[in-house]
Amino acid sequence: KAGVTQTPRYLIKTRGQQVTLSCSPISGHRSVSWYQQTPGQGLQFLFEYFSETQRNKGNFPGRFSGRQFSNSRSEMNVSTLELGDSALYLCASSWDVGGEQYFGPGTRLTVT
Amino acid sequence: AQSVTQPDIHITVSEGASLELRCNYSYGATPYLFWYVQSPGQGLQLLLKYFSGDTLVQGIKGFEAEFKRSQSSFNLRKPSVHWSDAAEYFCAVGGTGGFKTIFGAGTRLFVKA
Numbered sequence: 001k002a003g004v005t006q007t008p009r010y011l012i013k014t015r016g017q018q019v020t021l022s023c024s025p026i027s028g029h030r031s032v033s034w035y036q037q038t039p040g041q042g043l044q045f046l047f048e049y050f051s052e053t054q055r056n057k058g059n060f061p062g063r064f065s066g067r068q069f070s071n072s073r074s075e076m077n078v079s080t081l082e083l084g085d086s087a088l089y090l091c092a093s094s095w096d097v098g099g100e101q102y103f104g105p106g107t108r109l110t111v112t
Numbered sequence: 113a114q115s116v117t118q119p120d121i122h123i124t125v126s127e128g129a130s131l132e133l134r135c136n137y138s139y140g141a142t143p144y145l146f147w148y149v150q151s152p153g154q155g156l157q158l159l160l161k162y163f164s165g166d167t168l169v170q171g172i173k174g175f176e177a178e179f180k181r182s183q184s185s186f187n188l189r190k191p192s193v194h195w196s197d198a199a200e201y202f203c204a205v206g207g208t209g210g211f212k213t214i215f216g217a218g219t220r221l222f223v224k225a
Contacts, residue, residue: 042215098207
């Protein structure tokens with residue numbers, strides 16, 4: 001069974017631009033969660049989707065948004081990028097909210 | 113409120129020595145408990161999980177963890193550490209109730225020869 005895939009793997013953007021990251025969960029998984037990981041802040045929860053509905057949300061500004069499609073694939077968008085948005089963005093999928101999560105390799109975003 | 117505490121930011125052990133990483137949690141519903149490992153530049157890999165039943169669970173790579181409800185703990189152990197175990201380890205709690213999964217801050221393991 002294929003694992004969680006994330007695209008792109010690496011991205012370089014300029015301050016003020018916007019970016020969209022994509023995540024394809026394991027087949028059959030209906031929950032997708034997004035995390036931001038930085039050396040100083042560790043693993044920070046962004047949001048979680050289940051069957052196209054946002055079920056949980058972390059403490060990030062409105063510039064961070066996401067959505068989930070009917071095939072469970074998910075995207076997250078960051079608008080008006082700031083230098084502090086440079087991070088590894090991880091996507092995880094699971095059968096249900098609160099269950100065991102399987103992580104993708106992440107997207108490394110660098111904002112210059 | 114839901115929370116996970118990993119008291120040790122980093123730990124150094126000698127290769128071949130035993131290892132115990134601590135994890136304490138607070139959760140408002142029936143907890144599901146997890147340990148993940150992250151090697152440098154990689155995503156997180158599930159080491160083991162506890163849902164119910166036997167409180168001592170076995171995982172991959174020779175790791176085990178014991179759930180102690182009275183202490184709200186889920187400590188990770190390995191009897192003999194290998195150099196390849198050097199990584200960051202995250203404890204997490206999820207479960208019923210629709211709450212998000214909560215991750216601890218992580219413990220970085222260094223292994224010395």
